[in-house]
Amino acid sequence: MAYQQPALLYAENALEPFISAKTLGFHYGKHHVAYITNYNNLVAGTPLDTMSLEEVIAHSAADPQKVGIFNNGAQAWNHSFYWNCLTPNGGGEPSGELGAKITEDFGSFDKFKEELKSAAATQFGSGWAWLVLDGTTLKVVKTANAQTPSTSGQKPILTIDVWEHAYYLDYQNRRPDYVATVIDNLLNWEFAAENFRAAQ
DSSP states (O other), X not given: OOOOOOOOSSOTTTTTTTSOHHHHHHIIIIIIHXXXXXXXXXXXXXXXXXXXXXXXXXXXXXXXXXXXHHHHHHHHHHHHHXXXXXXXXXXXXXXXHHHHHHHHHHSSHHHHHHHHHHHHHHOOSSEEEEEEEETTEEEEEEEETTOOGGGGTOEEEEEEXXXXXXXXXXXXXXXXXXXXXXXXXXXXXXXXXXXXXXXX
C-alpha cells in the first residue's frame, strides 16, 4: 500500500516572494518525492506495507534495525504536514480557541512568536521547529533530522522546516530571516486551529 505524495493546495509560485517557485520545485518536487520513493521501496513486500504511514513511524521509531524506514517515513510525513502549514496570504495571529490557548500558555502571541523563532534558529543542523499540544499544554519544541513529536506522545499543531533545502536558494545562510518571514507571512492558522481542535 504505497504512500502517495499529497497534492499541494497552492501553485508552486503562490508563496512568492517569500518562498520562490524554484525552492518549492526542488523541495516538494525532488526532496519530498525522494523520501516517499525511498520509504515505499523499503517497506514494499514486508509486513509494514499493510500499515499506515503513521503506524510505521510509531513502529520503527525506536528500532535501530529500521532506522532507514523511520527516517524516510517520518520525513515523508513531516513534509506532507509542513506544506499544509503554509498558505498564501498567511501569517498574522490566530483567533478563537487556539489564539486564546496560545496567550494562556505562552503569555502572549508575541512571546510565542519569539519562542518559535528561537527554536527554529537554534536547532543545530537539520530539523524542525514545532508548535505541539503536550497533554493539555501548548509548547514549542524542536526536533533533529527526521524526528517528529508524535513519537514522544506530543500532537503536532504547526511546523517550520529548517533543513537547508527549505530555504537556502532564497535565504542562503540567513535562517532567522526565513523563519521570521514564514511566521509573519505564510503560517496557515486555519490548519493549525483544525489540528488543535482534533488534538483535544
